[in-house]
Amino acid sequence: MKKTKYIKFLVAAMLLGGLATSCMDDDWNDPTNGSTTVPFGNNNIQEDDSKIISIKDLKAQTVDVMDQKVNYDERHNLPFYAIRIENDWQIKVRVTGNDIQGNIYNEVSVEDASGEGLLICIQKGGLYGFLPVGQEILVNLKDLYIGIYGNNVQLGTFYKNNEKGREYPGRMLLNTWNNHFKILGVARPDLVEPEVFDLTKLKDESYIKSHRNKLMTLENVEMDGADGKLAWAPEADKDPGNGVSRTVKINGKAQSLMVVRSSTYADFAAKAMPTGKVNLTGIFTVYATNPSKKGYTWQILLRSDSDIEEVK
Template sequence: MKNLKYIFLALCCSVLTTACMNDNFDEVYGNVRGNDQIKETNVVTIEQLKAKYAQVLGQQYGYAQITDNLQLKAYVTGNDREGNFYSQIALEDGTGAMVIAIGENGLFSYLPVGTEILVNLKDLYIGNYGYQTQIGTLYTGNKNEVSVSRMSSARWEQHFTYTGKNVKVSPMVFDQSKVKDSQYLVANAGRLMTIKGVTFTDGGKKVYANKADIVNNNSCERELKGLNKSNIVVRSSTYADFAATTLPTEKVDITGIFTRYNNKWQVYIREISDVQPAK
């Protein structure tokens, strides 16, 4: 009986300990990411960073390792919340936009839109994939072209920290009259924008993405009426939560991360609510 009593007491203590840990789960384990040893020292703007590496960024797949102690302080405008803008986040700081490629899913869980972060750039790479500027590590493609692509999750953890500030994010209105303007493309690639009053060419007929229409990388491109598909498309992954949703028939306002592939705009909506009836 005495042994049973001790066993019962041990079990009670175990339950109480677990309960206490659960009560403080978020405090101890929740959302503790990044490297809190990073301190703000030598911050440059996105505009300044691109200017510093202008020669490299003038090449389709140009790249360079960042060897100086430089930092970016910027806020998140896009993440992988519904699986479309996956393994990357989009950042802005008021001077420009930048994509950071990270080999990880669930980025939205600790990098929600509006979160301001400080990124230590030293030893990372800056470069282009089809002229879309991004930060990451090097990747060699099927045709032996080297470009900047996704860094490991472990590496990313060592290169960012939170500033403690959250920003209200508002998209810029896309100027349709400049859809073919190369300077407009260079200045705004990677930015959160809204294209207003447009209609999907295949509205009511096709879904955002399916296997039958894959262009590459498990993604599909949908055209907009009156706008040449060589200039702009809405691009969606077959893995996006909204992939099987039928394209709307009415005029809509589309918000998303407006990325660049060579001389074409590729619009990545972040979640299905980014497509709204035109106002």
């Protein structure tokens, strides 16, 4: 079964992103590989302080404005939209999450000094090879699209689902991404520290909007249904998105507004959930629901099984 699953994953990766053997070497922390020329991205991009904008300000001038105007999808109560960035802006950000164990798909999460996070969507597997956690990058934003997919802020290229009439930032081709970003120095994972999730603000809308897509830790909780056998994401439990959502117990009670979302392709998918208390670290995304009707649901995307810490 394990071999079959691996072959399925490999074939999917070939179809969607192509094989990237250069991303599979041992020199992940130093993208220059000892050279003065970085082999990924656009080395001609020059940092310009007059163009730098924080993630917080970027959202304030784009998605926060649209939030006041957007019409919700009447069937699902979901916001979907994409905004072309016409300003010659740059963001200087550090990678906080990637696809190293297969649980984050075709995207990386980033944060900057403003303390807010963003998802960058790229049609490529093996992103962890050149975008490891802790890697600082400079991104030219002009002509990319920012917007909302559900309730998560995404950066990518324009995509329209004609069948459903939805527009949102989709995964950009690798060539497009390579033209828009520059690697800055070597990865510094020691500079990436998760923020502790504030349980008192579970339903706080302003907290949700400022903390979605951030690397955070949920402390001293339990997994509902954990019995030493129930796995994070077995094939038998998957939904149409090839994922499984497991409810978190907070203060001994199952909390429907907080789940761990895992892919059946994740390296840890078949591992049993811990039965005791745990600290869970990951990228905190938000399931797309209309707060005026159903409220928000937090979804934790574990980056690897090391994000699961059993409390002794």
